[in-house]
Amino acid sequence: GGRMSSQELVTLNVGGKIFTTRFSTIKQFPASRLARMLDGRDQEFKMVGGQIFVDRDGDLFSFILDFLRTHQLLLPTEFSDYLRLQREALFYELRSLVDLLNPYLLQPRPALVEVHFLSRNTQAFFRVFGSCSKTIEMLTGRITVFTEQPSAPTWNGNFFPPQMTLLPLPPQRPSYHDLVFQCGSDSTTDNQTGVRYFVLCSISLVYQFVMFSLKT
Structure with missing residues (x-):
């Protein structure tokens, strides 16, 4: 009581x-x-x-x-x-x-991002996996891949051929959580007419022109 x-x-x-x-x-x-x-x-x-x-x-x-x-x-x-x-x-x-x-x-949740380099036969790829699909969305928007296709087969001693065409290739999105893009040279063809892949990344508003020249 x-x-x-x-x-x-x-x-x-x-x-x-x-x-x-x-x-x-x-x-x-x-x-x-x-x-x-x-x-x-x-x-x-x-x-x-x-x-x-x-x-x-x-x-x-x-x-x-x-x-x-x-x-x-x-x-x-x-x-x-x-x-x-x-x-x-x-x-x-x-x-x-x-x-x-x-x-x-x-607080923003930390997003886990994994980058894998894949080499299949004659082609090389980067695969980016992210735990947060928004991060992958953002990266997809910031990565542009170009294929370089020289219109003249002669190299005239310069690093680049005199005329070349850069064709943009959008990165592939196999799922919400990853993106894949090709890079380097496709060595199925000889050096004279080979296709090379350039990757342009803008990360934190700094544009970095990255060229992957893969030695096979």
Whole structure:
């Protein structure tokens, strides 16, 4: 009987996971929905068998409770569920935790990009794989491949033939997550009339003219 002292414990069953904490831990956030649960002011939550059952994600509640205890947001290094954790913080009406999570939601997610060099028979290709399809989309827009087709077979001692035609070739997109482009020389033909591939990349607005001259 009587009023519960701040030393007393409360047990929460959140989505089937059991958490026990002090009343005082939750009472530090009087404006929160959790505080109203304990006071019996929130009609949705009833004490059943000494426990308050909350139909929410129990795994994420462990981070909520850690915040209630420490007033700090310290998450595991591999944690990435910021949006769902913020949704839980909104549900429990923990305004300060919602605000602490905002910078994490604005951070760009790192995109993994792998570049593979493939040599098949006489042709050479670059294949770029990206975990984020938007990154691949952006790279596709910034990579232009030209085939050089000399109109005169004579080389007259210069690096480039006197007349040459550059034909643009769009990179291929086998899937949302990769792009493929050819590079170097197609050595099926002899040097006099060989087709060479040039790759023009604009990366961070710096145009780099890259010529791959592959020795076979």
